[in-house]
Amino acid sequence: MxxxxxxxxxxxxxxxxxxxxxxxxxxxxxxxxxxxxxxxxxxxxxxxxxxxxxxxxxxxxxxxxxxxxxxxxxxxxxxxxxxxxxxxxxxxxxxxxxxxxxxxxxxxxxxxxxxxxxxxxxxxxxxxxxxxxxxxxxxxxxxxxxxxxxxxxxxxxxxxxxxxxxxxxxxxxxxxxxxxxxxxxxxxxxxxxxxxxxxxxxxxxxxxxxxxxxxxxxxxxxxxxxxxxxxxxxxxxxxxxxxxxxxxxxxxxxxxxxxxxxxxxxHLELVQAGQRVGTIYVPNGRPQELPVVSSSDVAWTVPVEDMEGLEKRVLLPRAVKAPVRKGQVVGTIQLLYRGEEVASAPLVAAREIQAESWLSRFLKGPN
The missing domain is CATH 3.40.710.10 (DD-peptidase/beta-lactamase superfamily)
Structure with a gap:
């Protein structure tokens, strides 16, 4: 009772x-x-x-x-x-x-x-x-x-x-x-x-x-x-x-x-550490495409009914020059909620890219 x-x-x-x-x-x-x-x-x-x-x-x-x-x-x-x-x-x-x-x-x-x-x-x-x-x-x-x-x-x-x-x-x-x-x-x-x-x-x-x-x-x-x-x-x-x-x-x-x-x-918006978010053109590199990943987790939680207020920005240059070291910072990823930055992380090179030799560039001729 x-x-x-x-x-x-x-x-x-x-x-x-x-x-x-x-x-x-x-x-x-x-x-x-x-x-x-x-x-x-x-x-x-x-x-x-x-x-x-x-x-x-x-x-x-x-x-x-x-x-x-x-x-x-x-x-x-x-x-x-x-x-x-x-x-x-x-x-x-x-x-x-x-x-x-x-x-x-x-x-x-x-x-x-x-x-x-x-x-x-x-x-x-x-x-x-x-x-x-x-x-x-x-x-x-x-x-x-x-x-x-x-x-x-x-x-x-x-x-x-x-x-x-x-x-x-x-x-x-x-x-x-x-x-x-x-x-x-x-x-x-x-x-x-x-x-x-x-x-x-x-x-x-x-x-x-x-x-x-x-x-x-x-x-x-x-x-x-x-x-x-x-x-x-x-x-x-x-x-x-x-x-x-x-x-x-x-x-x-x-x-x-x-x-x-x-x-x-x-809703949890998450970009995990090591997740590929884009590529950058490397005109003098071997190869010429550089995969870019997030250096750390980037996350933010928003109400499901207000997901439109969340924006993800990937800030990268159009091109970088070789050589590029693995882990080299090349850009930034940002999460913005209602126009305000709430989370960010550096974007880094996912691999090493060596510069193409002058002889190789000469033999290829102009692009």
Whole structure:
């Protein structure tokens, strides 16, 4: 009965709005604090009180894992202290005095949301939770998450421990660039082994991995103070989106609605690094055609209904003289939205072209 009482406000909101709210218009969600980001560009496609400071619960562990992956060795042995083993809340049941690989503790923190695993990580890397929290705060600012402050590595309720939907999206985008992090948060089940004779079966707490097409992360979080929280990511046809919902009535439904909105209502224009975008005439070269590619990804996201406002410009000279080095900058590619440049990259030579010898030019005669 009490479970139904919790769902009633959500049902009322859903039934009271027209069907159009679930189409191209902004989605209806129950979470008071939320954000949706295009992972490739870092653009925010949706924002709802996204800069408000909120308790982040176990989504805190995203940043803990980032530090562990960047500062530690995955095969390093970590001995569990009595303090770590008695950490309250979600746990992977670590026993004091046992030894685990750091990589396995990261799995336990991200997949099973083990608070004990995060404390063991913090003590291993920094000697104490307090010092590790200082490292977390410094790292969050370096990433660009300026409105977050952490006092522990797991998100257990504490004064002055907070983040925002915006910051959690920024931190997740950064974390997802690490291949090990990306692999762990997309894993549904795994097994880790410690010594002596320790074994744990891990089951990812993120149910979206089994219910949403393309879901590949990131982290759940739940405390009485924070409510239901979720940072969710999904990838379709090369596009990855990151949705954040805090204190949601139904975090999986809310995140699914945000992700659907991002995939359906927005278009990602992308020129990938190494993609051929044109050719240049090389009058004295062998050969005389120079293929030109983008030196890096150039991308921008626009509403589907406003795609006409997006323009791609390829700026190249009509000809260049040989010799030409592979990778030599020969032009620029620009994306403009409503007349303003929003992204650009140098265009470079895709191959080397040698200058034709004077004898060869003489024998060929005039063109």
């Amino acid at each position: 009490f479970r139904w009482l919790r769902v009633l406000p959500w049902l009322f909101l859903c039934l009271s709005l027209p069907r159009a709210a679930f189409g191209a218009e902004e989605p209806l969600i129950s979470a008071p604090w939320a954000a949706l980001m295009e992972a490739r560009t870092g653009q925010f496609l949706y924002s709802k009180n996204a800069h408000a400071e909120r308790p982040p619960a176990s989504t805190t562990k995203i940043l803990t894992a980032v530090l562990a992956l960047e500062l530690g060795r995955l095969d390093a042995e970590v001995t569990v202290s009595k303090y770590a083993a008695t950490t309250p809340g979600a746990s992977i049941d670590l026993v004091a005095g046992t030894t685990w690989r750091l990589g396995d503790l990261i799995k336990g923190a991200l997949m099973n949301s083990g608070n004990d695993a995060t404390v063991a990580i913090a003590e291993h890397l920094a000697g104490s939770e307090e010092t590790f929290a200082w490292m977390m705060n410094r790292k969050s600012r370096l990433i660009g998450a300026y409105r977050s402050h952490f006092v522990n590595p797991n998100g257990l309720p504490a004064d002055n421990h907070y983040s925002t939907a915006y910051d959690l999206a920024v931190m997740s985008r950064y974390a997802l660039q690490h291949p090990v992090f990306r692999r762990i948060v997309a894993t549904r089940e795994d097994e880790i082994n410690g010594s002596p004779d320790q074994k744990r079966l891990l089951y990812n707490t993120n149910r979206l991995l089994t219910s949403y097409p393309g879901a590949d992360g990131v982290k759940t979080g739940t405390t009485e103070e924070a409510g239901q929280c979720l940072v969710a990511s999904a990838t379709r046809e090369g596009r990855q989106l990151i949705a954040v919902v805090l204190r949601s009535w139904d975090r999986y439904e809310d995140a699914s609605r945000l992700l659907d909105y991002g995939f359906n209502a927005f």
